[in-house]
Amino acid sequence: MTNWLRPFRAARRMMQAMVGLPSYDAYLAHMASEHPDREPMDYRSFFRDRQQARYGGKDGGRCC
Amino acid sequence: MTSSRSIARHLPWIAVAGLGALAAGGMAIQRGEQVNALWLVVAALSVYLIAYRYYSLYLAHSVVGLDPARATPAVRHADGLDFVPTDRTVLFGHHFAAIAGAGPLVGPVLAAQMGYLPGMLWLLAGVVLAGAVQDFLVLFISMRRDGRSFGELIRLEMGPLAGTIALIGAFMIMVIILAVLALIVVRALADSPWGMFTVAATVPLAILMGVYTRWIRPGRVGEVSVLGLIGLILAIVYGQTIAENPATAALFTFSAVQLCWILIGYGAVAAMLPVWLLLAPRDYLSTFLKIGAIVALAIGIAIMQPELRMPALTRFVNGSGPVWSGALFPFLFITIACGAVSGFHALIASGTTPKLIASETDARFIGYGAMLAESFVAIMALVAASILDPGVYFTMNAPTALLGTTPDSAAAAVTAMGFPIDAATIAQTARDVGEHSIISRAGGAPTLAVAMAQIFSHVVGGKAMMAFWYHFAILFEALFILTAVDAGTRAGRFMLQDLLGLISPRLKDTQSLAANALATVLCVAAWGFFLYQGVTDPLGGVNTLWPLFGISNQMLAAVALMLGTVVLFRMKRQRMAWVAMAPAAWLVLCTGTAGLLKLFSADPRVGFLAHAAKFRAAAADGELLAPAKSMADMQRIIFNDMVDAALCLLFLLVVVSILLLAIRACLDALRRDAPSAHETAVAA
Structure with missing residues (x-):
């Protein structure tokens, strides 16, 4: 695909990783290859699920 | 042939070492005159480069034996959610954003009262031999055990x-961290309508962002x-308008x-x-602002x-300093906390990061x-504090008990310390950054903000922008401290519920609203x-x-390194365990x-x-000592002193008991003929 978009994609992925949001594409790829029988979450549900997992649990502690 | 090639491989690193020696030598020769900060940075x-190339390689290969063929938890438990093999550069960003907080910015600023040299030396020696070793070892240990948390790892390997004990210790540390972070915000925002309005x-703003990401x-x-960033900039700009109008300023003072x-x-x-409403969106802002400000600071310098x-x-190496009391040993090593070695990273390195590592060998780049x-x-924080006029530095960081509250009294007091400054400079510095007063703004954050304002305004905007940059820096620090307070209170709540669950199972129920x-x-x-x-303390x-x-x-860092030692003993690699034992x-x-000094000095x-005895004696004579008014x-x-002393004693007991349990675990491992580490078995 268009090469000039690649740095922007990489920057976006990095920003998402910094706030603990995993890649949705990787999730879809995982579901397609491992659980083709199951319906994957749509992006909205995926985002909410990950937001709750990051901030709602014990791992919420940020460093000093 | 091979040997000449292998020597050639080291040539660039010899050049790096030479450059470092040149920079350090440059600093040594120029002692007595002013040294350019770039030497220190270089x-x-x-x-760092030399330590990474050689020492971390030794740790990764010889000490723990990272094995690229061994499947990581991210591969074995891949679920696309918690366990995802992640590109190592991206994961580095994730991990760095999680460990970088206010600590490495504040500690060195406070340590600068002894001059820049002691702080610089400990930051470098500490990180190479202790801090980065700890982060790497904990990451390695957790990665070999399905990404288990720090408390679970201690239980698994040490009983x-x-x-x-580690859980109780970690909770008390969390409490102190939250208090000290909140204190920094209080000191930065007190009587500052501009800062208060923007924060x-x-x-x-975060709530609007939360609604946007939830539904819109x-x-x-x-x-x-x-x-959100546009909103923040508007808040800083309008903060000035608010602060200049006496009627609105009063609302935010x-x-x-x-x-x-x-x-x-x-x-x-x-x-x-709910987390999506306030915590999550503000975390986005504070994370990006933090990373952006760090990069901008590096470019600015x-x-x-x-x-x-x-x-x-400075002459305060003897312990007579106004910013914090105590001599260089041991208090410098306590004051520079996070930048050299931070026990809190043990909790992060056993959190989400080990579940995302794609290959074992990535642990070196990410952990170390x-x-x-x-x-x-x-x-960089140390550089920032050290480029300020020392007179301004001590005006901002010495307590009001020494300085009084007017520029005249502060100038006299700081000049008497041996750092000449006049009242006009103090008043002018406050005006430059758009504040009423800079006197005794302890806590590190305002000092750093003045320095960042000088650096940023040198690059963008000149003197006219200085007040903007000062409040930008205050906002950036306050924002991630508030995120930490909010997230830390939640995490502390979970820790407390775990502990309360030991007393009554009903209190552990995280579904119960009352619990x-x-x-x-x-x-x-x-x-x-x-x-x-802390807020009512005259010092x-x-x-x-x-x-x-x-x-x-x-x-906590010592506990983490003791865990590392025990694991190396259990792996039958005790000959190399000095890498963890020495820093521990x-x-x-x-x-x-x-x-012990905090208790018995x-x-x-x-x-x-x-301190308690002094107040008790005065109280017995019916005298009042400042700040007491009754x-x-x-x-x-007196009660506060006793609580602080008890807390200190508790910390000492935690570390001594963990030390004894670690020794016991090491002896147990030595008696066995086979490795006894509890690593998750992986099918070959």
């Missing part, structure tokens, strides 16, 4: 008693962060005590709101190439490398107590709370000495018990 970077504006454009993190209560109330409410105006060593980057942030509310209130009350005590509070924080954080021993020595400025105040101060 020397630090050279040390249930050690696990529970207050982030709450409705779900999950568009980048988009909403750009909108709060005393330190009022701010203390506002923060306590805020912490309790924020920790019970490179462009400005400022001179270090702080002497290499990210900590070097954190240390570099601390070096949650009880644990939240207890957690907020715990840090609120120390915050209030600024930093003097009391920061050493407690430093001691607890370094002790040093940290036990530093924190043990500091803890006869100097009431250092020892809690001596006998009830006197009693409260």
